[in-house]
Amino acid sequence: DKTIKKAEFQRERFRFVKAPDRYADWLWIQHLLASAKPSTGRIAVVIDNGALFRSGREKAIRKGVLENDLLEAVLLLPEKLFYNTGAPGAILVFRKNKPKERQGKVLFINASQEFESHPTIRKLNRLGDAHIQKIVKAYKDFREEEGFSRVVTLEEIRENDYNLNVTLYVYPIEEEEEIDIPAEWKAIREINQVLKEVEEKLRSFLEELEYDVE
Incomplete structure (x- = not known):
């Protein structure tokens, strides 16, 4: 009886596939x-980025x-938020009963650039109030x-093999540096003037040593 109950418990708890022993992220998820309420259950889990794309049993789950x-949302965090690793993590948001307008869809948020330096721990970053508000609003x-x-x-995620x-879905926009053309041109002219003066001094020095510099 105990064996049967244990098997039933495992089927109920781990209804998709048993997660690999090395990575327990999806086992815990x-x-x-299984513990969340069917009608209102909502879960947010911080995970290692590898759990988002590793193959095998994790992909099956x-x-x-x-x-x-x-799955309702996937949030990529900035790097250096955690004490034990500098790697960026991710937050997965699950919802047992998604609103109709969100069904068949997943929101991906790339918050990798939404951070500020930690005020007291030099090697760490943190999410500032403005960053948190931006993420929550999205x-x-x-x-x-x-x-x-x-x-x-979901169709697009299927096409990407459940990655x-x-x-893969959202890449941050890289801001292009504005170039001050007049200032750059002035700097080039100044550099050319310095090079000309150096060349004249070098020529004079070589002529004193009776070198042919023509």
Whole structure:
């Protein structure tokens, strides 16, 4: 009886696939999903980025979660937020009963550039109030912003083999440096003038040594 109950418990808790022993992220996620209320359950989990795209059993679990429309949002965090690693993490938001307008879709948020230096710990970054508000607003509004957030259909995620790597869907916009043409031209002329003066001094020195500099 104990063996049967244990097997039933495992089927209920880990309904998709048993996660690999080396990586327990999706094992824990399945347990949380099984514990959440069917009508109002909502879960947010901080995970290692590798869990978003590793193959094998983890991919099979991602597929099961996505096909059951349980994933609502994926948030890529900045690097150097955590004491034990400089690598960026990610937050997955799951919802047991998604609103109709969000069904069959996942919101991807690339917050990798939304950080400030930690005021007391030099090697760390942190999310400032403005960064947090921006992330929360994007999630609440389920909105798109170029280079920051994007609503992706399940069909597109299927095409990408259930890969949830945020940069696959949202890549931050790199700001182009403005060039002050007059200032740059002035600097070039000044450099050329310095080079001309150096050349004249060198020529004079070589002539004194009776070198042919023509």
